[in-house]
Amino acid sequence: MSAPESLFVKACKAQTVDRTPVWFMRQAGRYMPEYRKVRKEYSLLEICKKPKIAAEVTITAAELLRVDAAIIFADLLLPLEVMGLPFHFAAGEGPVVQRPVRTAADVSKLHTDGAADLGYVSEAIVLVSQHFGARLPVIGFCGAPFTLASYMIEGGGSRNYVQTKKMMYSTPAAWDDLMAKLVRVTSEYAFEQVRAGADVIQVFDSWVGCLSVEDYRKYVLPRTTELITNLRKTGAPVIYFGTDSATLLASMKETGAEVIGLDWRIPLDEGWRSVGFKGGVQGNLDPVLLFAEWQEIESRAEDILRRAAGRPGHIFNLGHGILPETPVESVKALAKFVQEH
Numbered sequence: 363m364s365a366p367e368s369l370f371v372k373a374c375k376a377q378t379v380d381r382t383p384v385w386f387m388r389q390a391g392r393y394m395p396e397y398r399k400v401r402k403e404y405s406l407l408e409i410c411k412k413p414k415i416a417a418e419v420t421i422t423a424a425e426l427l428r429v430d431a432a433i434i435f436a437d438l439l440l441p442l443e444v445m446g447l448p449f450h451f452a453a454g455e456g457p458v459v460q461r462p463v464r465t466a467a468d469v470s471k472l473h474t475d476g477a478a479d480l481g482y483v484s485e486a487i488v489l490v491s492q493h494f495g496a497r498l499p500v501i502g503f504c505g506a507p508f509t510l511a512s513y514m515i516e517g518g519g520s521r522n523y524v525q526t527k528k529m530m531y532s533t534p535a536a537w538d539d540l541m542a543k544l545v546r547v548t549s550e551y552a553f554e555q556v557r558a559g560a561d562v563i564q565v566f567d568s569w570v571g572c573l574s575v576e577d578y579r580k581y582v583l584p585r586t587t588e589l590i591t592n593l594r595k596t597g598a599p600v601i602y603f604g605t606d607s608a609t610l611l612a613s614m615k616e617t618g619a620e621v622i623g624l625d626w627r628i629p630l631d632e633g634w635r636s637v638g639f640k641g642g643v644q645g646n647l648d649p650v651l652l653f654a655e656w657q658e659i660e661s662r663a664e665d666i667l668r669r670a671a672g673r674p675g676h677i678f679n680l681g682h683g684i685l686p687e688t689p690v691e692s693v694k695a696l697a698k699f700v701q702e703h
């Protein structure tokens with residue numbers, strides 16, 4: 363931990379702060395010309411694996427936007443590789459896992475002793491936290507077991523998660539074995555990130571919203587709670603984020619995460635009420651609003667701040683990551699608006 367007294371870390375602990383901290387998911391990405399320039403020279407995975415470049419990309423985005431936290435540049439799927447599942451990014455298609463996991467035998471072959479091979483991410487965190495010191499907190503992150511399992515099983519993105527749910531329903535022991543293995547690897551991976559200087563860990567459960575409450579509670583909540591309980595032992599606050607999660611929020615809060623990340627589909631105050639106003643919430647402007655005129659962006663951002671009503675524990679963010687082609691000036695203006703509000 364390098365910036366424990368920062369606005370952002372205090373807000374994550376639901377402590378009173380002078381103003382609402384703001385950062386953005388995917389703040390370093392294709393919408394930014396500086397990032398596209400680096401991408402001309404290196405692939406996404408090359409950037410992730412070169413600590414100096416990953417640190418530079420992380421720092422450039424945070425400084426350009428003047429946000430209140432820097433999220434380390436990495437990808438959610440990196441742990442798949444060290445567990446024995448190579449993947450690549452196909453142009454226009456997103457991630458592709460070469461040999462998806464489909465059976466109990468496939469699950470039993472996955473390694474759980476390779477988290478140390480992700481040391482390049484921690485090395486990048488060391489460089490970023492040395493650069494910023496106490497000036498700006500660094501966010502480490504990992505995938506939640508459900509979302510990572512879905513990529514392993516589907517072999518990429520999915521619409522209906524048929525293969526994932528099929529494993530859950532028809533071979534629950536193999537499913538749980540897979541979840542347990544993911545918890546082992548991601549716990550160690552995130553632990554290393556905190557040791558390297560990460561102030562907060564965000565757990566991305568991006569696709570959890572495809573589940574009913576009943577299935578979430580039965581097949582996902584216990585292992586996710588195990589992960590978050592492990593992570594909280596580091597002393598770094600945990601932000602647990604999912605999309606399409608309005609019906610799941612109360613259950614997600616049972617994991618013990620200090621902060622729940624909200625997507626844009628639910629009014630911020632309603633989402634906060636769903637978790638009993640316990641702890642913090644992060645969010646939740648629709649990332650597509652950044653394509654609108656400034657007046658519209660401003661009024662919707664103001665509405666979110668009004669719904670937060672000055673309660674301690676609000677961290678301003680989008681409801682999901684910044685999209686390619688988002689106007690950079692709007693992102694900058696939004697950060698400034700929140701900070702001056």
Ligand code: CP3
Binds near residue numbers: 387391434437566683
């Ligand atoms: O937020 C940040 O600035 C940190 C960087 C970051 C990346 N991926 C870099 C990246 C983070 C936090 C992630 C997390 C991630 N990766 C998630 C969870 C967050 C979410 O969006 O729900 C997921 C599901 C992934 C897997 C992944 N990586 C997908 C689905 C894609 C999109 C593929 C595509 O072609 O658009 C990626 C690629 C990726 N990871 C990009 C970035 C900046 C896209 C830009 C590029 O290809 O250079």
